Amino acid sequence: MAFKSLEDVVFEVPKNWPKPKYDFTKNPLSGSKIELGRVLFYDPILSKNNMISCASCHSQFTAFTHVDHSLSHGIDDRIGTRNSPALMNLAWHSSYMWDGAVNHLDMQALAPISHPDEMGEKIETVTLKLQRSKQYRSLFFKAFGDSMATGERTLKAMSQFMLTLVSANSKYDSVIRKQAQFTIQEKNGYTLFQKNCASCHAEPLFTNLQFENNGLPVDTTLHDHGRMNITKNKADSLKFKVPTLRNIEFSYPYMHDGRFKRLSDVLKHYTSGIHQSKTLSKALTNKIVLSSNEKVDLTAFLLTLTDRKFLFNPEYSFPKKIISSRPKD
């Protein structure tokens, strides 16, 4: 347990950002643990039939979500009930999933691994498969000073990789750091954003990390009541976790069930599609009015949240050198 890696990594908090919620003292970052987590993230060994990896539904170039798929896809072409969320800046969250079902980043991966419509596997079996792999024994040894894959180590290594997925280098960030300037259109869009959107999509994370009902009528095929399924409290009916808007250009389709394909559909919803209900977010009780020019300006601002350094960072990409051997069964 006292094993200490020689290649400790310091987690850098972007300037003027809040303190991360993740307790790094319980899982100090190291290069070899991050690398192990990265291999696990891209390895379909986590799924029952060794076909689906985390990256299957969370691909880097679309901000770690599943572009063009409204609902998540799993083993045997099974389809889930929610849109796979974009993954970034996870160290600042203290609940995960659209309904906040998961209470810690370490435990997040257990949900898709075990869900029959996602990876359909047991964490017990995952660790047995990893223990049988010579390659993983070596990676675990490098990371933990012991070649044994346990649930704790597997999950902590995956957290380490996911914690490194920080997006803080968009044009918006450069403007805030006074290294770039908005165009007139973007600047006008920023003003509109601050007036109409920022109470839920709060800067700098572009989410207030809360659960809100954003006025979507219930999809009658899914009957998903969101947060209420977890708390069993009617006051939480139809509330879903506010997603970040960072990299929104690439993270379509939008909403918890991926019902909107384009940003224009989203703006149309907020300006003329709000479905009234008891739990509707207070921020939406007054109608949002945007002219068509204003919608264009707001969209121009939203596109400044694209972070190409994040989308193409080679440290986040498929670890080509490493994945080669598969268990033989």
Add this chain to the structure above:
Amino acid sequence: MRSGFIIFCFVICANSVLAQTNKTVGLFFIPLFGKSDLKLEQYYKLGVDSVMIESLRFYISGIELKEKDKVAWIEPNSFHLIDLANEKTLDLSLLIPSGIHFTQVKFNLGIDSSTNVSGALGGDLDPTKGMYWAWQSGYINFKLEGKSNICKTRGNEFQLHLGGYQAPFNNLRTVSLNIASAEKAVIALDVEQLLRTVDLSQQHHIMSPCAEANVLSERLSKIFSIQPNEK
């Protein structure tokens, strides 16, 4: 070299002092069904019903020894998964300083809320132990699975998974028992007492924190007792 020798002597002395001043207290858990020892895969009469237990697993945590109402000793890092299918988990041995006097043992049945939000943990708390809810984060405090003739489910199966760490479904319960002997305590838990209060024809699946789990957790905390008989 000389200081090394002194440290060596010190370690030897300290070890022998420690060896003299610690003693072992055994906590032995004995699952019962009424008056019989509970064995897995064996049918027991329950009123008009007949039930069989396939799995009995639960967490004991936060063990404290008390004298009257004062805490005499707290077990560090106290988390134990008790599993009837794995006999050695039924016997816990506590290594305590020999000067400690106590008349009572107190423990939690389940896992406390701060541990529940502490991320991935190892040992008995490793999520590979099958006592963790993946789709609504949290430990399962107590798991009882089996078959009942009155269960109209597939294979007459029932599964009672009790847990929950957040209000209003905070289902951690504390058990306090007076113990007579200073060396060991035999702690019985009578599963019949729990099942007698459940209508298995109606209530056969509890698999998330909910109001039903609250009721059963409360009853569960009452089925523990000290057995006077020798083990």
